[in-house]
Amino acid sequence: xxxxxxxxxxxxxxxxxxxxxxxxxxxxxxxxxxxxxxxxxxxxxxxxxxxxxxxxxxxxxxxxxxxxxxxxxxxxxxxxxxxxxxxxxxxxxxxxxxxxxxxxxxxxxxxxxxxxxxxxxxxxxxxxxxxxxxxxxxxxxxxxxxxxxxxxxxxxxxxxxxxxxxxxxxxxxxxxxxxxxxxxxxxxxxxxxxxxxxxxxxxxxxxxxxxxxxxxxxxxxxxxxxxxxxxxxxxxxxxxxxxxxxxxxxxxxxxxxxxxxxxxxxxxxxxxxxxxxxxxxxxxxxxxxxxxxxxxxxxxxxxxxxxxxxxxxxxxxxxxxxxxxxxxxxxxxxxxxxxxxxxxxxxxxxxxxxxxxxxxxxxxxxxxxxxxxxxxxxxxxxxxxxxxxxxx
Amino acid sequence: xxxxxxxxxxxxxxxxxxxxxxxxxxxxxxxxxxxxxxxxxxxxxxxxxxxxxxxxxxxxxxxxxxxxxxxxxxxxxxxxxxxxxxxxxxxxxxxxxxxxxxxxxxxxxxxxxxxxxxxxxxxxxxxxxxxxxxxxxxxxxxxxxxxxxxxxxxxxxxxxxxxxxxxxxxxxxxxxxxxxxxxxxxxxxxxxxxxxxxxxxxxxxxxxxxxxxxxxxxxxxxxxxxxxxxxxxxxxxxxxxxxxxxxxxxxxxxxxxxxxxxxxxxxxxxxxxxxxxxxxxxxxxxxxxxxxxxxxxxxxxxxxxxxxxxxxxxxxxxxxxxxxxxxxxxxxxxxxxxxxxxxxxxxxxxxxxxxxxxxxxxxxxxxxxxxxxxxxxxxxxxxxxxxxxxxxxxxxxxxxxxxxxxxxxxxxxxxxxxxxxxxxxxxxxxxxxxxxxxxxxxxxxxxxxxxxxxxxxxxxxxxxxx
Ligand code: SF4
Ligand code: SF4
Numbered sequence: 064x065x066x067x068x069x070x071x072x073x074x075x076x077x078x079x080x081x082x083x084x085x086x087x088x089x090x091x092x093x094x095x096x097x098x099x100x101x102x103x104x105x106x107x108x109x110x111x112x113x114x115x116x117x118x119x120x121x122x123x124x125x126x127x128x129x130x131x132x133x134x135x136x137x138x139x140x141x142x143x144x145x146x147x148x149x150x151x152x153x154x155x156x157x158x159x160x161x162x163x164x165x166x167x168x169x170x171x172x173x174x175x176x177x178x179x180x181x182x183x184x185x186x187x188x189x190x191x192x193x194x195x196x197x198x199x200x201x202x203x204x205x206x207x208x209x210x211x212x213x214x215x216x217x218x219x220x221x222x223x224x225x226x227x228x229x230x231x232x233x234x235x236x237x238x239x240x241x242x243x244x245x246x247x248x249x250x251x252x253x254x255x256x257x258x259x260x261x262x263x264x265x266x267x268x269x270x271x272x273x274x275x276x277x278x279x280x281x282x283x284x285x286x287x288x289x290x291x292x293x294x295x296x297x298x299x300x301x302x303x304x305x306x307x308x309x310x311x312x313x314x315x316x317x318x319x320x321x322x323x324x325x326x327x328x329x330x331x332x333x334x335x336x337x338x339x340x341x342x343x344x345x346x347x348x349x350x351x352x353x354x355x356x357x358x359x360x361x362x363x364x365x366x367x368x369x370x371x372x373x374x375x376x377x378x379x380x381x382x383x384x385x386x387x388x389x390x391x392x393x394x395x396x397x398x399x400x401x402x403x404x405x406x407x408x409x410x411x412x413x414x415x416x417x418x419x420x421x422x423x424x425x426x427x428x429x430x431x432x433x434x435x436x437x438x439x440x441x442x443x444x445x446x447x448x449x450x451x452x453x454x455x
Numbered sequence: 456x457x458x459x460x461x462x463x464x465x466x467x468x469x470x471x472x473x474x475x476x477x478x479x480x481x482x483x484x485x486x487x488x489x490x491x492x493x494x495x496x497x498x499x500x501x502x503x504x505x506x507x508x509x510x511x512x513x514x515x516x517x518x519x520x521x522x523x524x525x526x527x528x529x530x531x532x533x534x535x536x537x538x539x540x541x542x543x544x545x546x547x548x549x550x551x552x553x554x555x556x557x558x559x560x561x562x563x564x565x566x567x568x569x570x571x572x573x574x575x576x577x578x579x580x581x582x583x584x585x586x587x588x589x590x591x592x593x594x595x596x597x598x599x600x601x602x603x604x605x606x607x608x609x610x611x612x613x614x615x616x617x618x619x620x621x622x623x624x625x626x627x628x629x630x631x632x633x634x635x636x637x638x639x640x641x642x643x644x645x646x647x648x649x650x651x652x653x654x655x656x657x658x659x660x661x662x663x664x665x666x667x668x669x670x671x672x673x674x675x676x677x678x679x680x681x682x683x684x685x686x687x688x689x690x691x692x693x694x695x696x697x698x699x700x701x702x703x704x705x706x707x708x709x710x711x712x713x714x715x716x717x718x719x720x721x722x723x724x725x726x727x728x729x730x731x732x733x734x735x736x737x738x739x740x741x742x743x744x745x746x747x748x749x750x751x752x753x754x755x756x757x758x759x760x761x762x763x764x765x766x767x768x769x770x771x772x773x774x775x776x777x778x779x780x781x782x783x784x785x786x787x788x789x790x791x792x793x794x795x796x797x798x799x800x801x802x803x804x805x806x807x808x809x810x811x812x813x814x815x816x817x818x819x820x821x822x823x824x825x826x827x828x829x830x831x832x833x834x835x836x837x838x839x840x841x842x843x844x845x846x847x848x849x850x851x852x853x854x855x856x857x858x859x860x861x862x863x864x865x866x867x868x869x870x871x872x873x874x875x876x877x878x879x880x881x882x883x884x885x886x887x888x889x890x891x892x893x894x895x896x897x898x899x900x901x902x903x904x905x906x907x908x909x910x911x912x913x914x915x916x917x918x919x920x921x
Contacts (some may be wrong), residue, residue, distance in 0.1 A: 081710065082910070115887045126788075131560050132867060133867050133868070134867070135855055135863055135867075137564065137857055137858075138860065165617050165643065167615075167616045167618055167864065168860050168864075169863045170643065170864065171860060171863075171864035171865070174831065174864060174865050174868065175867075175868065177647070177831075177832060178832055179870050184646070184647075185643045185647065187643075187647065187831075189642045189643055189645075191640050191642075192549050192617065192620060192637035192640070193620065193640050196638060196640070196669075196672075197672070198668070198669070198672070202640070202665075265745070361578055364621065365617065365621070367611075367620055367621060367623075367624035367638060369624075369636060371630070395564070398565060398566065398617070398860070399617065399618075399621055401562040401564065401565040401626065402561075402563065402565060402618065402621045402622060402823045403567065403621075404560055404562070405559050405561060405625075406561030406625065406628050407562070408704050409559075418770045418900050446689075
């Protein structure tokens, strides 16, 4: 197992664990504005170009209390946590909120935030979610401009072509460095806990991006000799889990069961960093391209696109990483995932690719029963492995 | 959203009290008799759909907005997914479809309209593959769930709920991605700007134009599918029938501001299917004329819809199709007239003045955008208070619909607004749109009784002051 330089890793871990504390400290230090955005498609570059700190609002680990009377229990943990954070003052650090996604549960949480903390403006500009209509590109370009106006209104700063181009450059650089870690892992040259990789991505969603990039570069520079995971470990791909990260404890639990995670399409993973914003041409139009491109690169169940399939992407990516099975992580009540899941299952089943669904909840982890399920799954893959080794 | 509460020629809707109703309690509800005609019209409509392929008609499956006047003008047979799911649930025949959906992998916490319909899609697809004749060939033809004719193409135009759009993206895949599909995107009217409100503000002025353009594209798409030029005159004619029917429906609803009310929310629920997806023609207009006539007659003759009306309640949430008859009696049993509701009064061509038969697509686009789940909080609050004032509402019943987050989204906050702004009490009960397993009678009984007690206390206090 490789070790990430602890001194460099520590501030990333702190920011990932307590994004609000990071944002508060940043605000005190710089006197700047902090703008909260919601997953999964807001282009942070737009806020960054005003000099404000863009922060993707994260699920809090706090037990949901007041949020219970604001959104029903049958909402996903992320949206229930948002409602709770609004009611318990955890969102105080934010000066405004921006949203371009349309998940019905997220919109419910946005309504709650607006009502509970009405002094914080919440700007919603809905990006078209049908991605391959003749008018999709134009519609997104228009909405990027609409969101630009909202961001400018909230910050009092005009976003120029130059400032946006500069922001695009720094975000692209950050994504590139993050992808380097993922590429090293996928190609078997880096063996670090999946939870550590999650820290790298999550912290990039909440930290000042230049500071984050410098730390990433330092981590890469200080990486000890690259090493691959032992052969006996079962290679898995983690799929799903939109908007909020799966608990690190769950990732650790998987790895305790003789598993190595070689790739993922998690939002707090490859999905988030999959796509760069084109660096040439009109930077505002480039943000629209980024939005459309990322659904082609890593298809998402929250979008609809006739010529792109999440399951086909999965099959291709498995071939690339050599993963022997897929674990689909589903936040309980996440409707887009519930709707798409049967297609994933069907496609993987048709190809005899082992697949396991694990449902996650805000309230905790049924560790022992999950462990047993994973162990059984790992055994199944091992048996499949030995069968393949048998002479025909 | 949509539904169908009416009777089929073969299976009947269960509008009788269920086992949970106090058996000895007399039925104090007095439903309109004119809505029975709608039941027959709806049954005929579905029978016609089931045989569309035999007549060589092309079939479109669609979800969300009422695009049917367009389909009708194009000579298509139209199958509305939600309407069929609602029909199955109201007839207590949803289980085979839901079981097929579950077997395919759809989780029980998923929107039950969608998984019922996706289950139908699985059965239909299976039948199509088995028979190759385009008529669903499930072994047991008695199963209504398997009677949908397979589609020639899909159209989705879902406002206010991401699930609605994603659902059809999955139906498209259940059918192997082999059939054409078109999405009409309907942005939410979020209404946060200072000028925003119901039918006003810049957002309201611009968004329908964007949708209108897409409807033109939809018509081009349909022309491609049918290989026929679209009949614009037929569309205008259809919309003139819809406009008239809608005017009559709204006028009839407004008569129910009278106390005691001559008709209830449950009568309007029974009238949703006609206004939402039946063919636009004189019969439709006649139906709503008959409903209005009966209401006027009741007012003249002082006939009330609930014996001894003592409380006037507003119903917020999507309908609970499995419990339609039960809920009708249950509320009446407590002397409650459920007078109006978000699902009935703020949906389904509810602003006939917006319909211009010379520019039909704009009025259609506007209606698709004022679907009651497509507004932000500010507009929802405005609408709720307006209805409470119009109908003299004493209390609100919030149907917390387990698998329809779109309808449940703002409920807790709407409850606070009603109490703060008008002192109106409310309660919430748990159920679902099409999955009976989620219904919890105890939450209805205890919540309703508690709300009525607080209304009594409030009234007593007011009486003392007077
Ligand atoms: S996409 Fe899933 S996780 Fe994200 S807000 Fe919607 S339901 Fe919640
Ligand atoms: S969740 Fe509700 S609004 Fe959304 S698709 Fe289902 S029934 Fe329609």
